[in-house]
Amino acid sequence: MRSSYSDEDVILLLKDITGMVQPQPTEEREKLIQAGKHYSEMLPVEYVPTEKYMQVYREALKNYAKPVALAVGRLADKIVEKKGQDIVLVSLARAGIPIGILVKRYIAKKYQVNVPHYSISIIRGRGIDDNAMKYLLSRYEPGQLLFVDGWIGKGAILNELKKDLAQYEGVSSDIAVIADPANVTELCGTHDDILIPSSCLNSTVSGLISRTFLRSDIIRKDDFHGAVYYGELKDSDLSYEFIHTIENEFEMDVEKENKCVESSGIDEVKQIAKTFDIDDINLIKPGIGEATRVLLRRVPWKILIDERYKGDPQLGHLVRLAEEKNVSIQYYPMKHYKCCGIIKKMSDI
Numbered sequence: 001m002r003s004s005y006s007d008e009d010v011i012l013l014l015k016d017i018t019g020m021v022q023p024q025p026t027e028e029r030e031k032l033i034q035a036g037k038h039y040s041e042m043l044p045v046e047y048v049p050t051e052k053y054m055q056v057y058r059e060a061l062k063n064y065a066k067p068v069a070l071a072v073g074r075l076a077d078k079i080v081e082k083k084g085q086d087i088v089l090v091s092l093a094r095a096g097i098p099i100g101i102l103v104k105r106y107i108a109k110k111y112q113v114n115v116p117h118y119s120i121s122i123i124r125g126r127g128i129d130d131n132a133m134k135y136l137l138s139r140y141e142p143g144q145l146l147f148v149d150g151w152i153g154k155g156a157i158l159n160e161l162k163k164d165l166a167q168y169e170g171v172s173s174d175i176a177v178i179a180d181p182a183n184v185t186e187l188c189g190t191h192d193d194i195l196i197p198s199s200c201l202n203s204t205v206s207g208l209i210s211r212t213f214l215r216s217d218i219i220r221k222d223d224f225h226g227a228v229y230y231g232e233l234k235d236s237d238l239s240y241e242f243i244h245t246i247e248n249e250f251e252m253d254v255e256k257e258n259k260c261v262e263s264s265g266i267d268e269v270k271q272i273a274k275t276f277d278i279d280d281i282n283l284i285k286p287g288i289g290e291a292t293r294v295l296l297r298r299v300p301w302k303i304l305i306d307e308r309y310k311g312d313p314q315l316g317h318l319v320r321l322a323e324e325k326n327v328s329i330q331y332y333p334m335k336h337y338k339c340c341g342i343i344k345k346m347s348d349i
Contacts, residue, residue: 071189294341
């Protein structure tokens with residue numbers, strides 16, 4: 001699969017389906033998803049980022065480059081400490097790809113080891129790409145594989161990973177992420193709910209590729225899961241600008257995080273569902289990254305912000321986007337998350 005990333009940074013185990021799938025507008029997709037069609041059978045319309053998007057992104061990059069770089073360092077150190085240096089990074093397409101590249105580059109800089117990095121698809125409710133797993137296991141030992149993603153919201157993908165990997169003997173379901181406010185993995189850069197700026201953009205910060213796709217008329221039995229390459233967006237591509245900005249903030253001697261978190265984020269999400277009478281937990285997207293995505297890509301109903309972060313500049317982009325989209329903000333006490341996005345139930349429209 002082609003992308004705007006160099007093969008030295010990542011090999012994408014995906015089928016190029018450019019031109020084979022007609023993308024659909026947000027509201028149309030949202031209605032179909034909530035009516036039972038699987039999200040992986042459709043692709044969203046990818047817009048060239050507007051100036052509003054770019055303002056949000058630049059602000060996020062300025063405010064979060066340092067905390068993200070420190071979290072990458074902490075994560076890479078934990079990986080080497082726990083897994084050793086003979087590892088193969090396997091990022092989950094697409095949010096995990098830039099994170100996998102950053103971890104690979106940090107390990108190369110600090111430990112002088114060039115670890116392989118591949119990216120494969122995992123789809124909630126459909127599982128991990130079995131053909132991609134077979135490809136990796138024909139080349140590496142099961143114990144070498146380490147999965148990497150951007151952040152954890154509720155932990156849905158981690159649960160998917162645990163379930164799917166049971167069939168591959170010796171492959172660990174450990175997942176390495178920058179931010180884990182849900183408190184479900186030790187392999188994280190921080191348990192704090194920090195914004196990873198790449199969550200503010202789509203393909204233009206992820207090597208110009210779409211989210212992954214799986215539909216039997218296009219993805220055959222022996223194919224990898226699919227993705228589209230948006231070559232027409234190359235003038236808006238910020239994939240390497242993002243990598244270099246974070247990399248410039250790397251520190252080789254990062255202090256361990258002292259934050260101690262009790263309980264897990266899913267309990268808080270269930271409480272939100274109860275409070276707001278939401279019967280489908282998939283409509284609740286906790287954490288800064290997920291809430292940002294709800295505002296940029298889905299049809300939002302409400303944004304919850306923890307009362308302690310009222311007026312906090314790190315959530316300024318969320319408040320502005322919510323105002324522009326006429327989405328109500330409610331201040332609501334949360335322990336694990338600074339904010340939470342709630343998707344509108346389309347049957348209520």
